[in-house]
Amino acid sequence: PHLLIRWLGASGRHTRRPVRGSVPAEGGVLGGSRVIMGVVGEIRASMVVLRSNLLRKLSLGPIQLPQCLAMVSNLRRLDSMVLEKQPFAAGSAEEIRHLALALELKLQTDFLAARSAWLESELRGVESVGLKGASPRLGSPLSDAEPFQCLLDVVETSRTLWFEIGTQFRAIFSSGSSSGSSECGPDSSSEVLSSWLVGKIEGFVALLRQALPHVKDGAALHDVLEQVMFLGASLGRLGADFRPLVVPILEDAVTSLVVSRWAAAESDLSLALSSGEDAALPLYLPSAHQGDGLGDQAEQASLEANAIRNDGGKETSDPPEPPHSTLAFPALAHAVNLYLESFNHLRLCAARSLRPKLELRFETSMGRMAKLLARHTEQVAGRPDDAEVAALLWREAGGNAFPHLCASLAFVFGGGDESSSGLTMAARLKEKLYDAFASQGLALARPKKSPPKPTPEAAQVPEATPASEPAQAAEQ
DSSP: OHHHHHHHHHHHHHHHHHSSSSSOOSSHHHHHHHHHHHHHHHHTTTTTHHHHHHHHHHHOOOOOOOHHHHHHHHHHHHHHHHHSSSOOOOTOOHHHHHHHHHHHHHHHHHHHHHHHHHHHHHHHHTTTOOOTTTOBBSSSSOOSSSSSHHHHHHHHHHHHHHHHHHHHHHHHHHTTHHHHHHHOOOSHHHHHHHHHHHHHHHHHHHHHHHHHGGOOOHHHHHHHHHHHHHHHHHGGGGOOHHHHHHHHHHHHHHHHHHHHHHHHHHHHHHHHHSSSSSSSSSOOOOTTTTTTTTTHHHHHHHHHHHHHHHHTTTSOOOOOOOOOGGGGOHHHHHHHHHHHHHHHHHHOOOOOGGGGHHHHHHHHHHHHHHHHHHHHHHTTTHHHHHHHHHHHHHHHHIIIIHHHHHHHHHHHSSOOBBTTOOHHHHHHHHHHHHHHHHHHTOOOOOOOOOOOOHHHHHHHHHOOOOOOOOOHHHHO
8 A cells, every 4th residue: 555655646747747759669668657547547536435435434333543543544645645636726835725624624524424323323222212413303212111221221322432432533633633633723623523512412402302201200310310410521521511401301301290290189189079989088087186287387397307407418307297187088198199209209309490390380289279179168068968078178188188298398308498588498388378278268277376486696695785884884
C-alpha cells in the first residue's frame, strides 16, 4: 500500500510531463507510463469501494480505539486523494482549505453513522427495542409482560455504548489529536458529537415516555429512575447531561401509578354501595366513640412522632397505625387498602416536586368519596335500618379511615413542612376533608385545636425589663 500511495502522489507529475522526441519502443518509458497510469486509474476507480468497505467494518461490531484510529487514518488518506485530483487554480489556498474542511466533516459524520449502525443492532438485540436516532419512532413495541427488565437492559446498553462511541470520537477527532481535525477549527468535532448525542437522547426520551406507563410497581420505577439518572450523569462528561428532561416523564409515570389506584378505590366502593348486596354492611357494630373524629387527635400525635428524623435524614419509626374500626366495613376497608397500596408505591419515589400535584389530586379524590357516601345516604334515607348503617359508614369514613389516609400521605412526604397558613400537610388535607363532607351535608365533629407549644428558645428568654425602671432592675 505504501508503494501505491507513492505512485499516486507522483502520478500527476508523470502524466502532465510532455513526451518529446521519437516514440520509444515497446517496453520503453512511454509503455511504462501507460502501465502506471492504468494502475492509478483502477485504484482511483475503486476509492469509493475502499471507503465503503472501511465504513462497513466500523459498523460491524465492537472495535478498540487503536483499530478505529487506523481506519480513520486510511479514510483520511483516501480523502487526500480527492484533493489531489481537483484542478485548483494558482493561489486558491482558501478553496483548498474549505474543501478539506468539508471532507473532514463528512468523515466525522460517516464515522458516527457507522458506529450508530452497530449501536442500533445491539439495542435491537435487547428485547427487540431499537433507538432510531433523532426519530421519535421506535423499532418495535415493548412487551407488556417485562417492560421493567427491558428498560433496564436498554439503559445499561445505551450507557455503555454511547460513552464508548463518544470517547472514541473525541480521542480521534478532537482539536489537536490529529492534523485533519486541527485544520478544520476547534469546534467542528464537538458540534458534530453534540448533534449526534442530541438525536440519541431524543430517541431515548421517547422510549421512556412510551415504556414507563407500563411499569406498575413503585420499586421498579425507583430502579429505573436510578439507572436513568446514572446514565445522564455519565453523559455529563461528554456535555450531554439530559437528566432534567427525564424528571417530568418520571413524575407523570408516578402520578399515573398512584392516581390509578385511587380511581380503582372509588370505583370499587361505588360498585359495592350501588350493588344492593351485603358488601356495604358492617361485620359488627363499632363502639359509640368510633367515627366521631375523636381518633383524629391520636393519629395526629402518631404522625408527629413518626416525623422525627435523625441527623442522617432517615426515618426512625413506622407510618401511622390504621384504625381497626374500619375493618368492620369490608367495602370501605378495601378502598382504604387501595389507597395505602398506592402510598407504598409512592414512598419509594416520592420526589418533593410531586407533593403539590398529588395533594391536589388527593383532595379531589376525597371530595368524590364524600359525594359518593352522601348519595348512598340519600338513597337509603327511606329505610331506617339501612339509613343507620349508612350513617355509621360515612362517620367511620370521615372520622377515622380518611383522616388516616391524610396522615399517611403526609408521612410519605415528610409531614412536617408548614404552609403559609401555618398548617402542616396532614392538617391541610384533613381540613379539606371536613369541608368536603360538610358540603355534602355530612357534618363531622372536628378535633379541637390545641394551642401551640412554646419553643425552648422562647422559654429561656427572660422577661424584658421596662426602660423606665433601671434602678429596680439593678436592685433585682
